[in-house]
Amino acid sequence: MPATTPVVYPIPVGADNYVWLMETAAGDAVIFDPGDFAPVADVLQRSRLNLTHILITHHHHDHTDGVTALARHFGARVIGHARDAGRLPPLDLAVGDGDAIPLGPLNCEVMATPGHTLGHVVYRIGDALFTGDTLFSLGCGRLFEGTAEMMWDSLRRLRALSGIGRVFPAHEYTLANLGFVLKLEPEREDLASLKWWVHEQIDQGKPTLPTTMERELQFNPFLRADDPDFVQRIGMTGNTAVAVFAHVRTMRNHH
Numbered sequence: 673m674p675a676t677t678p679v680v681y682p683i684p685v686g687a688d689n690y691v692w693l694m695e696t697a698a699g700d701a702v703i704f705d706p707g708d709f710a711p712v713a714d715v716l717q718r719s720r721l722n723l724t725h726i727l728i729t730h731h732h733h734d735h736t737d738g739v740t741a742l743a744r745h746f747g748a749r750v751i752g753h754a755r756d757a758g759r760l761p762p763l764d765l766a767v768g769d770g771d772a773i774p775l776g777p778l779n780c781e782v783m784a785t786p787g788h789t790l791g792h793v794v795y796r797i798g799d800a801l802f803t804g805d806t807l808f809s810l811g812c813g814r815l816f817e818g819t820a821e822m823m824w825d826s827l828r829r830l831r832a833l834s835g836i837g838r839v840f841p842a843h844e845y846t847l848a849n850l851g852f853v854l855k856l857e858p859e860r861e862d863l864a865s866l867k868w869w870v871h872e873q874i875d876q877g878k879p880t881l882p883t884t885m886e887r888e889l890q891f892n893p894f895l896r897a898d899d900p901d902f903v904q905r906i907g908m909t910g911n912t913a914v915a916v917f918a919h920v921r922t923m924r925n926h927h
């Protein structure tokens with residue numbers, strides 16, 4: 673499959689969610705995790721885009737509350753993980769790990785990423801990865817249903833993907849996550865320009881997303897639980913990557 677760079681727009685919903693809208697073909701669009709109806713319907717109506725599909729990463733309400741109303745209103749097909757079919761809005765297409773879904777001319781790959789919830793999935797389309805509440809910029813989702821081992825495994829699988837440029841998480845948590853990273857690794861000088869940029873975006877009311885896989889590999893502590901330099905800096909040398917990951921996740925919970 674050739675690398676594609678379809679256009680993606682954020683639709684802010686609620687306190688800090690983004691519903692990502694991707695143009696898949698001339699006049700067609702798909703959206704991810706619509707947690708509300710009105711703001712999303714408004715954008716779709718004004719843009720005159722034809723909504724073909726709604727993709728759900730996991731069952732939490734801030735990702736699903738707008739799904740059924742939007743699907744009815746625009747005649748879109750709803751896609752979600754078969755495993756969680758009973759907890760998701762009614763699905764037109766129940767998918768699983770490794771499935772490929774044609775979205776117009778594009779191919780969308782499904783990856784199961786248990787951890788935040790047991791049925792969480794992420795979607796890859798060309799260079800774009802829609803990570804829901806699995807991978808955030810400088811962070812990861814809380815372990816509501818899964819174990820640290822599951823989440824670390826999920827993040828390692830995402831980390832190993834090649835050809836990912838843009839990463840689209842479902843929440844604007846970058847500033848709070850940055851505060852945690854600065855506390856974990858205060859001596860890192862290469863955080864300065866990232867800090868400046870994040871503050872500038874927030875001050876101007878602009879999204880800090882998408883992030884890039886490159887940036888996350890460099891700075892996201894939850895992708896670096898097996899990085900000896902990082903592990904040493906936080907005083908965890910000699911521990912397994914899962915233990916380091918679990919420790920950092922617990923620290924973040926109390927930050």
Ligand code: ZN
Nearest residue numbers: 730732788805
């Ligand atoms: Zn969630």
Ligand code: FE
Nearest residue numbers: 732734805842
């Ligand atoms: Fe969420």
